[in-house]
Amino acid sequence: MDEVALRTATAAAVDASDAGGAARLARRLIEARPGLPTYRFLRRRAEAATFLPPYRLALLSSFSVEFLHDALIAHAFAQGLCLSIHQTGFNTFRQEILAPDSDLYAARCDAVILAVDGQDWVPDAYGWSATSCDVAAFQAEVAALVAAFRKRCGAPLLIHNLAPPPWPRLGILDSASDDGQAALIARLNEALRAVARSAADVHVVDYAGLVSRHGSADWFDERMRHYAGAPIRHHHLGDMAREHLKYIRALTGRSAKCLVTDLDNTLWGGVLGEDGPDGIRLGPTYPGSAFREFQEVLVGLAARGVILAVASKNNPADVDALFDRHHPHMRLGREHFACLRVGWQPKPDALRDIARTLNIGLEHMVFMDDSAAECEQVRQALPMVEVIHLPPEPERFAQLLLEGGLFETLSLSAEDRARSTLYRARAEAEALKDACTDVAAFLDSLGMRLTLAPLVPAALARAGQLTRKTNQFNATTWRLSDGELEALAADPAWIVMTAALTDRFGDHGIIGLAMARHDGATLDIAQLLLSCRVIGRGVETAMLAELCHQASQAGCGRVVGRIVPTAKNVPARDLYRKAGFSGAGEEADGSTRWVLDPAAGGVEAPAWFHHS
């Protein structure tokens, strides 16, 4: 489709309230013709796209950031969000944050971006006369602003770090000097990082990295900086917006979890079945060197928690042989993949099968293939899967895979780093389940050790991530920022309980969370959720048993729970009924209430858990 056809189709999808279709077409339109005319077109369509989930963003800035609005709204639309922007006045960011009754707080935004230009924030560091700049004073100011913000607003706060200028004060000597501008700005950014690290849900937007990726001499528009207070060159506004959307994607729990890759002409050059293991292009010279490096990129993704899987049309024996004979230049081994689907089934079937085996929603999967036909087949059959069509040049793969920010996360837990291993364990446990007819005996054979404990600070990031990412075993889909969760854990009226699990396949870390409020008469379970990789092991029953026990101890005569049905949380719907709760009515929104008297029997924890 050309630009005109894409515009027509996007408008038609909006008119038909087709959320998925509209977002996909918007993505293709931006890809085909990035730039302000496209962003403007999409912003106008987004205004009519009220069926998309709304997201409200506040922009605080020292420059004319209004020029970014169209690009932000368009890129959010392409991600399936209806973005609205609360714009505060030019360079009023300090007043907005410090005044308790400012419009910023009244606007009740989902996230706040503080985009302050280094020259405006720390003019001394950007000056041309010999500079002295008080890094500690800068850190104190940022910390005070963050503290004031946190006192009044629980929304995530994204702060731009400072970009070095294109022409450093000391020229070529600058980077060699301890007191050069580059070193100074690095120290200021370190101070910013320290403030963000010590506050809940405050994140650094790597503006310096973004500017340097595109080249600061091209990024900044000196004419428009002076004329209109608009320092970012127009053709980079899309890059800026896309960077912001990476953070919003992660904040809204919409990052992809799994990358499904093809093999031939994707992880190596050539066709394994025809060229043989010695004939494929993978090694020290081009194009093999580019494929080898791309494999290293995937190893890196796995290390940051992305689950890797293979969907390839190949002879399984050939692929097995390649993995087993340790090709000297293969960087990816069997251990990096949670699931291999090698055979002759159509790719959409392979993807469905992988999703089922790993228990991951297809909308959290990215598919990557060099074949236009297979990509198109997946797009048609599984429109919720993000498809990356690889070009013939392997040196372009890494950028295509990484630039969209599909896999971004705001924190990295030990659970994330070990994810591929744990998912492979899950696939193995699934296989074991098939062999074991008695479920209790099977679960007992896993040697599971369950630890139920109040939320500790070290577990906050992981627990917050679970509330934002879990879709299937999630009783109420109540999503919280780390800050909100921390506040609940500190409130004596609330029980915030984490569940951690190990079994003979490995340490799964924290895989469950429950939040309940008690008032002396009733313990009200506001949320209970499990990571999808431990569904079916009875962890929820053990958690309910512990909550009932705590209810009795607190003198509560009633334990109540609630299920808010969503399209995805079918596995959680029977949670309370299975544990012996009685139905206590249905509300207008379809949610159901459940009640139990803990004194009359309570809930019994499954016998297969070894508690610790």
Add this chain to the structure above:
Amino acid sequence: MPIDDEIKALLADILGLAPAEIGPHTAIDKVPAWDSANHVNIILEIEARFGFTFPAEEIERLRGFSDLVGAVAARRATV
């Protein structure tokens, strides 16, 4: 496309008007949507479309449809 038609299409898109509504009467102090931010957008998109750059002090003087057509035509003539 003649210069004035191209500029009409561009102004219509940025200002949210129909191309037929654009003419010599379309100017910065007549159209509410033609604010200072859109003025910058208009200048930058004309530059991108026609391939030249206005000096900053000229941007102030380009206050309406006719000014823009004249400025583009003058540069076209000198090329």
